[in-house]
Amino acid sequence: MAQVEYKDLLDAGVHFGHLTRKWDPRMAPYIFMEKNGIHIxxxxxxxxxxxxxxxxIKGIVRSGRKVMFVATKKQAQEIVSEEARRLKMPYVxxxxxxxxMTNFATIRKSLKKLQTLEKMLKDETTIKNIAKRERLTLTREKEKLERVLGGIVDLTRLPAALFVVDVKRENIAVLEAIRLGIPVFAMCDTNSNPNLVDFAIPANDDAYKSISLITLAIGKAIEEGLMERKQDKDSQAAQEEEDAKRQEETRAAAAEGADAPVAAAEVAPVAVEEAPEAEAAPLDATPEGNTN
Structure with missing residues (x-):
């Protein structure tokens, strides 16, 4: 991750908070001092x-899940949408x-309707067969759905986490995430409640430079998570390929051993000793002591 330094935060004006009379006491642990009626x-x-x-957030992305960017204030819309599109993440x-999120089934119906309208307006045959007034109505409806749902058109399931620029402004999104148990990463200014989110980043959420710096840092972490996930997949695929190759070699060796001709056992010649021939007695021999 590209390391953000103290000087970068200082140059971007991340340290400027709201007027002291607008502060939230729960942000006290993150406030350094008060100067000219403004919290630092x-x-x-x-x-x-x-x-x-x-x-x-890098760990979440590495596991293959999505992070939704939420920033509806004017100074944050451009940078957040560009970064989310670059990373192919959903955004609002x-x-x-x-x-x-809590009624995601209904939102998916609206997404399907948007996809249907896009196909209908791209089909020249359909366009020719409908009246101009109706075509204008369909076009306006499509533009409205794109404006509101264009950032989540590819979202097939609930995101694993939310990155929110202003907790106070996006309180509905934060409350829905809390209800569903989805972790929230958020920029919290001195007028926000950091206890509502899981990962509070104390920072100026009104200045463009501050929003840009924090958003790009989060985007860089997500990018690194995606790269690590790709490396994990590649190494796993290489390991599986190597295991398959070894199994194939083992099977081939076993098959080769089974098909080889069995060598005949060499039988050691056994020497047979011939019994000595008995000497034949002479036919004319007379038994000793037998006299005529």
């Missing part, structure tokens, strides 16, 4: 929180529809 965020805690969040930058 402790950048050392920002660095530590960002590092922890990046490591956690126009408006968070109530029940987008």
């Amino acid at each position: 965020i402790d950048l050392n805690k920002t660095l530590a929180s960002l590092d922890e969040a990046c490591n956690a 930058t126009d408006r968070w529809l109530g029940g987008m």
Whole structure:
């Protein structure tokens, strides 16, 4: 992960919080001081929180799951949508529809409707057979669905985590994630409640440079997670290929041994000793003592 340094945070204005009268007391552990009626965020805690969040989100992506980017404020829409598209992750930058996650079945119906409209308007035969007024109505409906759901058109199941730019503004999304047990990574300004999210990154969530720096750091962590997942897949495929090759060699060796002719056992010649021939007695021999 590209290491974000203290100076980078300082140059981007990450340390500027809200007016002291607008603060949330639960952000007190992350506030360094008050200056000219504005709270200053402790950048050392920002660095530590960002590092922890990046490591956690990289682990989620490495396991093959999706992270949804949520940022509907004007200064965050462009950078968040570009980074999410680059990483091929779902995102919401126009408006968070109530029940987008808790009522995901209905949202999927709307996504199917969007896909149907896209196919219908691309078919020249269908376009010729419908009236101009109806065609304009369908086009407007398609544009509206694209604006709201275009970032999640490829989402087939609930995301594994949420990255939120402003907790206070995106409170509906955060509450839905809490209800479903989905971890939330969020930029928390001094007017936010960090206890609502799992990984709070204390930072200025109003300045474009601050949003860009934190979002790109999270994006870099996701990119590294995707690369590590690809390496894991490649190494697993290589291991499986090597195991298959070994099994094939073992089978071939076994088959070769079974087909080989059995060598005849060499029988050692047994020497047979011939019995000595008995000497034949002479025919004319007379028994001793037999006299005529």
